[in-house]
Amino acid sequence: MEEALFGSSPPRSFNVPPALVDLENYASGFSGNLKIERLTFIANHCPRLRFDALLLALEYVKEHTMNCALYSSIHGMMSRTSSENRALRGNDPDVAGIRERVVPPFDTEWFERTKAAAAANLEKLERELLLYRSNNFKTNIQNCLEAIAQHHLSVGDTSNALKCFLKLKDQNATKEELVQLSLNLIKVNVYATNWMCVHEEALDAKQTITLAEEGVSDDMKGHLQKLQAAIGLACFVQGKYEQAADTFLKIEYDFFDYPEVMSSGCLTSYAVLSALASYNREQLKTGLLSNSSFKPFLQCEPQLSEAVQNCCKAEYASALQILHGIKERFLIDIYLSARTNELFEMIETRGFVLYVYPYSRLDMRQMADDFNISLEELQTKIINLIKSRKIQGRIDDVQKILCFPEYSxxxxxxxxxxxxxxxxxxxxxxxxxxxxxxxxxxxxxxxxxxxxxxxx
Incomplete structure (x- = not known):
């Protein structure tokens, strides 16, 4: 279990100062198993946040789940982290600034009580399911299967939870029940990182809502936003950034509440970075800045909003500077961390391409000043863009002029x-x-x- 949480090989570490991340506020935007996964991801990759992240995860596991194995694993990790910090204090800059923390004692009483309660609850539910099947009580069978699936999720058994939810698909159900079942399947597949299943299930459920009668309830509108978010996330983690941006930007702020998968802040980060990496300036203006349904998301993230505005004004250096200033927020995100450098590079490349587009001849010294980089570094980047055919031009190395073929x-x-x-x-x-x-x-x-x- 611990290997699944913390990896079988040493992970990449990020030196994220605790002062830059309000970990408790960040964690409050999530619930369910993914909250624990996000916290353990931070613990695994950010040495200076490790103890606090593990403590929050431990408390959540104890209060909201019956996952005794996970409780034991996290507590063991906390004990080893505390010992390592004491040994390395004063020598390793990653832990030198961490104050001594006390590991809470292992709650043996809770562990034994919860373990027994989980076993008894599963046995009770399975007996009830056999009884309902023998009497062919269809509604009771559905309710019991869902209760068993939720029990498996509570103890961390994602595989059996998925099997139970899939059995429910064979039962006849109302439109609302089908959509709720799809949301449960999406949630479990997100936990299992089955992104193709997430995408397909969300599309099917979205079609169920779309084909429904007019006058959809507020609950259904909320479900629709969750499905949009799931589709966008599936596209995002597969590197389909333009599709992800298109999907995220259709989400309405007033009906969005999806703590089981992502917070509104995470959604804004995914949407903005995807758009900056794939949209031109006109698309950014119409699809992002002028998008009335998405504007409240941007208003809650003023730095991201400013970065978008700077890109629209062709002030790419300022936009990149803002993004680099909040890079730590992206690095601690379980889905964004591995893609941050790729997205930043795509945003910078798009900035170069859009910057040179109106010119037939361009002074590279002026361009280097505008992007706040050295002339040598800019020249290397431009050469790579020419080789990859993203820019059609040639460099006058003597005059430091970038020339483009005249349009005939x-x-x-x-x-x-x-x-x-x-x-x-x-x-x-x-x-x-x-x-x-x-x-x-x-x-x-x-x-x-x-x-x-x-x-x-």
Whole structure:
């Protein structure tokens, strides 16, 4: 269990100062198993936040779950962390600033009581399920299966929880029950990182709501926002940033409440970084800044809002500076951490491409000043962009000028005429082939010819 939580190999560590992260406030935006996963992720990757993150996780496990194995694992990790901190204090800069913390005693009474209660509860539910099945009480069977699934989630058995929820799909249910079941399946698949299943299940449930009668209730609107968030997250973790941005930006602030998977702050971070990495300036203005339903999310995150505004004004250096200033927030996020550098690089690259777009000749010294980087570093980046064909240009290394080929309207028209002729030829050939096939004018091979070709 501990290996699953903290990894079998040494993880990458981030030196995140505790003063920059209000860990308790961050954790309050989540609930369920994913809250524990997020806290243990922080403990695994941020030495200076490890003890506090483990303490919050331990308290949550004890108060809201029956997962005795996880309680024991986290408590053991806390004890080892405390011992390591005492040994390294004064030598390792990552732990030198951490004050001595007292590990709470292992609650043996809670452990034994909860372990016995979990076993008794599962046995009771399984007996009830057998009784209901023998009497064919369909509604009771559904309720009992869901109770068993929730029990498995409480003790950390994601695999059996998923099996129980899947059994419920075979039962006839109302529209509301189907949507709620889909949300449960999405939640479990998020825990298990089955992103294709998350995406497909969310799309199916969204279609169920869309095909419903008009006048959808507020509860259904809330479910719809959760489904949008699940689709966006599935796209985001698979690197489909433009699709993720398109999906996230359709979410309405007034109906969004999804602590089992993500907080509103996390959603804003995912949406803004995805948009900055994949949208042009016009899309940022219309799709993000002028988006009335998403504007409240941005208002709650003024730094991200300022970064978007700077990108819209082509002030890329200022935008990147703001993002680097809050990078620690991204590094402690379980889904964003591994993608932060990639997204920052994509945002910087998009900034370069959009910056040079209006020019035929560009002084690279001025561009280096605007992006607040050295001329040598800028030149290296521009060369890489030219090699990858993201910029069509060449560098005058003596004058430090970036030159672009002049646009020729006549050459472009000739290219389009040639392309049209090729398309006409392809379409005519395809149509002729289909006409010949339908008319039965094809040359048929006789059995003698087949025999001759086969045995020659």
């Amino acid at each position: 309207e006549e050459a472009e028209i000739n290219r389009l005429y040639k392309l049209i002729d090729e398309l006409h030829y392809t379409v005519r050939a395809a149509l002729m082939r289909e006409i010949v096939r339908r008319s039965g004018l094809g040359v048929k091979v006789s059995y003698i010819q087949i025999y001759f070709v086969t045995y020659i």
